[in-house]
Amino acid sequence: MGNASTTERQVFMVQRVYESTSRIGSAFAGSRAHPEFSEENGMQLLEGVSNYNNLRFRLTYNLIGHYKKLGNDCSAKQDAKAAKDMATKARELCNILAEL
Known part of the structure; x- marks a missing residue:
């Protein structure tokens, strides 16, 4: 159960950081979305990924x-x-990455 709560916390943190930064980033970076989350790159992102981690x-x-x-x-x-x-x-994301 401790592992599940750690994963849930990590997912929540990544989501919270992404959402808040996207709002700030849109104001300062000319509304450029992160290319990693574009539909075109979705399949490329999954190439070579063998598991969820x-x-x-x-x-x-x-x-x-x-x-x-x-x-x-x-x-x-x-x-x-x-x-x-x-x-x-x-x-914050570096800390999460260190826990993975």
Whole structure:
């Protein structure tokens, strides 16, 4: 049961971070969606993934890179608060990735 709650917490955290960052990112990155979640890349994402943990690892890893880019975009636009929020969310995802 402890393992299930850890997984549920990780999934909730990834979803929460993605949703909140998407709202901020849309404002600062010209409404560009993360390419990993586009319909065109959906099948490519699944290629080479042998199980749920690999998929979860790949999505989390790619989200970290996406949030880093959004943070850099926010920093370039001189929005320190949003850039710090992106860095914090990327760090949260790194912690989740370390647990996988």
